[in-house]
Amino acid sequence: MENSKVSLKLLIDRSSHKVLFAEAGKEFVDFLFYLLALPVGTVIRLLTKKCMVGSLGNLYDSVENLSKTYIQPDKDKDSLLKPELTWLTQVPLLLTNESQTPISSEKKYYICNCRGYISDDTTTICPSCHRQRMNSEVIYIAPTTANTSSSNEGGFVKGVVTYMVMDDLEVKPMSTISCITLINKFNVSDMGALEEKVVDMTMAERFGAAKGITAVQGCVN
Numbered sequence: 001m002e003n004s005k006v007s008l009k010l011l012i013d014r015s016s017h018k019v020l021f022a023e024a025g026k027e028f029v030d031f032l033f034y035l036l037a038l039p040v041g042t043v044i045r046l047l048t049k050k051c052m053v054g055s056l057g058n059l060y061d062s063v064e065n066l067s068k069t070y071i072q073p074d075k076d077k078d079s080l081l082k083p084e085l086t087w088l089t090q091v092p093l094l095l096t097n098e099s100q101t102p103i104s105s106e107k108k109y110y111i112c113n114c115r116g117y118i119s120d121d122t123t124t125i126c127p128s129c130h131r132q133r134m135n136s137e138v139i140y141i142a143p144t145t146a147n148t149s150s151s152n153e154g155g156f157v158k159g160v161v162t163y164m165v166m167d168d169l170e171v172k173p174m175s176t177i178s179c180i181t182l183i184n185k186f187n188v189s190d191m192g193a194l195e196e197k198v199v200d201m202t203m204a205e206r207f208g209a210a211k212g213i214t215a216v217q218g219c220v221n
Contacts, residue, residue, distance in 0.1 A: 005200040006031075008165075011179075013186065015193040020186055021166050026159035029171055033156045039083045110134045 009023040035043070044060045063080055071077065109118050112126035112134045122135040157163070162174045164182070172178060188194065 007198055007200050010197045010199060012195045012197055013188055013193055014195055015190055016186075018186070019167055020182060020188075020194075021164045023174060024163050024165045024171075026155060026157055026163075029157050029163045029165070030155035032165070032169065032171065041080050042083060045081065107140070109138050109140055111136050111138050 006025075006028050008028060011020045011023070012018070013020055041060065041063075044057060060081065063077060066077070068077075107120060109120055110122050110124075111118050112129060112132045113136065114126055114128040114132075116128045117126060117134065118138065119134045122133060124134045126132050126134050163171055164174045164178060165171050166182075183191075183194075
């Protein structure tokens with residue numbers, strides 16, 4: 001998925017060399033919104049440590065370089081550096097080559113024959129009989145809600161509209177009124193200087209755009 005591309009349509013003011021906004025579809029907006037749900041360790045890994053502002057990159061390095069001697073026996077570095085995200089498959093634009101392995105969204109639970117306790121680890125010894133491992137799988141039925149949508153779109157936002165993404169990453173549904181308001185806000189005097197440009201963004205460029213739409217390489221050149 002790292003080589004997959006997504007298209008953005010940029011509205012550029014050539015006279016000021018400024019990107020006014022980007023016209024984006026559902027998949028790119030889902031990508032931006034789901035960045036809010038990513039663990040810090042995942043964000044650092046995807047952005048690369050060199051791109052991180054402040055000391056978070058150093059913190060990531062510290063965990064990465066820490067010897068197993070100093071880590072609790074029941075803990076693993078990857079739980080911090082590469083945490084599993086069961087919802088990741090809902091946002092294809094966030095998938096990287098190393099995360100393409102299907103992840104089961106169903107958490108498994110286990111019991112002992114005593115049936116008094118439940119665990120998500122098959123190596124757990126039953127606290128009731130103190131003899132058997134809790135390794136008999138049980139099926140968990142999630143509650144249903146009346147508001148459950150029948151949509152199969154996935155992701156976070158609906159795909160029936162186009163969205164405006166500003167350079168400061170403000171996102172709103174696109175409309176004629178909002179476009180006119182934004183053009184007036186930027187004091188565009190020469191409408192003939194406005195130009196639309198379609199850019200295809202790779203994974204690296206998508207994360208670059210997370211710093212602002214103008215960060216898209218070559219968008220105003």
